[in-house]
Amino acid sequence: MTSREIREAYLNFFKSKSHHIVPSAPVVVKNDPTLMFTNAGMNQFKELFLGEATVKYPRIADTQRCLRVSGKHNDLEEVGIDTYHHTLFEMLGNWSFGDYFKKDAIAWAWELLTEVYQLDKDKLYVTIFEGDTSEGLERDHEAFELWKAHIGEDRILLGNKKDNFWEMGDAGPCGPCSEIHYDMRQDAERATTRGQDLVNADHPQVIEIWNLVFMQFNRLKSGNLEALPAKHVDTGMGFERLVRAIQGKSSNYDTDVFQPLITYIADKANIEYGTDEKTDIAMRVLSDHIRAVSFAIADGQLPSNNKAGYVIRRILRRAVRYAYTFLNFRNPFFHELVPLLANQFKGVFDELYQQQDFVEKVILEEEIAFLRTLTTGIQRFENYVTDHTSVDGDFAFELFDTYGFPIDLTDLLAREKGISVDMEAFNAALNVQKDRSRAATVIDAGDWIMVGEEADVEFVGYDVLKAKTEIIKYRKV
Ligand code: ATP
Ligand code: MG
Ligand code: MG
Ligand code: MG
Numbered sequence: 522m523t524s525r526e527i528r529e530a531y532l533n534f535f536k537s538k539s540h541h542i543v544p545s546a547p548v549v550v551k552n553d554p555t556l557m558f559t560n561a562g563m564n565q566f567k568e569l570f571l572g573e574a575t576v577k578y579p580r581i582a583d584t585q586r587c588l589r590v591s592g593k594h595n596d597l598e599e600v601g602i603d604t605y606h607h608t609l610f611e612m613l614g615n616w617s618f619g620d621y622f623k624k625d626a627i628a629w630a631w632e633l634l635t636e637v638y639q640l641d642k643d644k645l646y647v648t649i650f651e652g653d654t655s656e657g658l659e660r661d662h663e664a665f666e667l668w669k670a671h672i673g674e675d676r677i678l679l680g681n682k683k684d685n686f687w688e689m690g691d692a693g694p695c696g697p698c699s700e701i702h703y704d705m706r707q708d709a710e711r712a713t714t715r716g717q718d719l720v721n722a723d724h725p726q727v728i729e730i731w732n733l734v735f736m737q738f739n740r741l742k743s744g745n746l747e748a749l750p751a752k753h754v755d756t757g758m759g760f761e762r763l764v765r766a767i768q769g770k771s772s773n774y775d776t777d778v779f780q781p782l783i784t785y786i787a788d789k790a791n792i793e794y795g796t797d798e799k800t801d802i803a804m805r806v807l808s809d810h811i812r813a814v815s816f817a818i819a820d821g822q823l824p825s826n827n828k829a830g831y832v833i834r835r836i837l838r839r840a841v842r843y844a845y846t847f848l849n850f851r852n853p854f855f856h857e858l859v860p861l862l863a864n865q866f867k868g869v870f871d872e873l874y875q876q877q878d879f880v881e882k883v884i885l886e887e888e889i890a891f892l893r894t895l896t897t898g899i900q901r902f903e904n905y906v907t908d909h910t911s912v913d914g915d916f917a918f919e920l921f922d923t924y925g926f927p928i929d930l931t932d933l934l935a936r937e938k939g940i941s942v943d944m945e946a947f948n949a950a951l952n953v954q955k956d957r958s959r960a961a962t963v964i965d966a967g968d969w970i971m972v973g974e975e976a977d978v979e980f981v982g983y984d985v986l987k988a989k990t991e992i993i994k995y996r997k998v
Contacts (some may be wrong), residue, residue: 524764524778527638528584528613528869531758534633535582535615538625543578545585545870547820548609548813549829555690557829558588558817562614563689563734563755569618570694570736572750579620584611584760586816586870591832593690601806601843604772605728608813608836611760619751623664626733626754630701631671634731638767644704644711646720647672648680650697656746658686661697664735668699675717684721687734687755692742694749701731703766730766731758774805782808785861790848803847810840811858818880819872824887835927837884838891842930845895846937853888856881898924899934906938914946921947922954 522530532542546565550556556564562585568574588609589596596606617626634640647668652660660679668677680700688695704716706726719727736753738746761773768776774783786804787794794804817833818824824834837855844850859881863874873880898920905916912935920926928947935942 531613540580540582541578543583549820549822560594562612576618582615601802613758617754627667646702648678648700650685651679696735696737698734803843806843856884912942914943917947918950
């Protein structure tokens with residue numbers, strides 16, 4: 522089946538189960554102070570779950586474009602390195618608003634996967650919530666009994682709160698969930714280790730594909746749980762992972778969702794995909810990030826130095842950095858992927874097709890500006906390493922402060938040269954700046970805050986801590 526057929530089969534299946542099919546919401550969220558981007562299919566139905574809006578259709582299904590690049594669900598650092606986390610991905614979902622509950626949700630998921638898509642029953646595993654005494658939450662015995670009708674007991678695994686209790690954010694609707702995992706390892710490898718032991722263990726071939734959430738609670742700002750007025754079902758299935766499972770590929774990027782982009786990039790770079798891990802990662806980053814950046818712009822979020830706009834700018838720059846560093850693109854290239862993508866999503870998400878020229882132009886302008894800074898900074902770096910055997914903290918900080926190099930770029934460039942970066946000294950330099958900024962803000966306008974805490978904020982810089990966590994600093998305006 523092609524990816525188009527797989528998507529259609531999903532929607533048709535739930536249509537046949539009396540679901541109303543709705544369009545995807547934009548990926549940019551404008552009216553919710555707790556969320557910058559749509560990170561799950563359920564976001565657009567939040568009010569329905571909370572009982573704050575009237576239910577017109579008790580059963581709904583769709584494919585929702587989601588972005589997981591900030592806040593509670595942030596996968597950005599994995600993207601391209603692994604082969605199954607994306608920045609923008611489609612989440613196929615079916616919902617019940619006070620209508621069917623666990624029994625039908627489980628039976629239909631099983632029917633769709635094993636009968637319509639013909640996935641191998643012997644490679645499927647499911648998980649149920651094990652319970653959590655600290656919150657007085659019971660094990661999901663009900664889901665366990667229901668799964669037993671479809672799958673052997675030894676394939677029903679217990680999951681902890683991190684994996685089997687879904688929460689949208691720090692507050693909001695939530696509940697226990699059952700996940701479905703698929704073991705895509707080769708037969709020989711499957712014979713050596715049980716799939717049971719690899720579920721939720723970051724194994725690149727044993728992958729979560731679908732999450733069935735049984736919404737029963739609302740988490741209050743205080744952290745306490747209260748029962749929702751009615752019980753609901755909220756499911757989310759990663760479309761690109763599903764396509765990979767059905768098409769029998771060992772990477773999402775090998776499916777027909779990503780191959781047209783990868784092929785185009787590989788051609789233009791004149792480097793074959795699949796020959797070198799570094800260039801492979803770069804091609805995966807580019808083919809992934811163009812989706813996030815393009816749809817964010819099409820949905821109304823231009824790259825900027827503010828909040829959501831800055832997140833998009835960072836993703837765009839991450840792509841340009843990889844293109845520059847590993848694929849030798851010295852001139853703007855990223856924007857060339859837009860027409861390809863727009864065409865691919867024609868009839869699915871027409872928003873991109875309709876604004877193709879505009880999106881392309883915005884990306885091109887960003888590329889030109891960023892390449893200018895990048896070139897100067899990289900030249901500075903090249904000069905530096907001719908007479909240094911490691912990158913000291915002050916220099917890493919200069920690249921950060923003057924050329925906008927996040928520490929991961931400096932680290933990447935240094936590793937390329939086989940030298941190290943003095944992270945401790947870099948962090949110390951960063952702290953000195955932070956103290957300076959803090960002192961300045963006392964006189965200035967107020968305190969530094971994290972994004973999400975305050976609506977009216979202006980971007981003023983960013984901190985990178987321990988190479989992985991980035992705190993974007995904002996100042997009240
Ligand atoms: P994972 O454990 O793989 O990070 P998750 O548990 O965070 O996934 P859910 O919040 O349960 O994901 O989302 C529902 C489904 O969406 C997942 O089962 C998965 O198929 C898909 N999904 C989640 N995050 C991503 C991502 N970054 N890229 C692609 N698909 C994703
Ligand atoms: Mg995740
Ligand atoms: Mg998970
Ligand atoms: Mg999950």
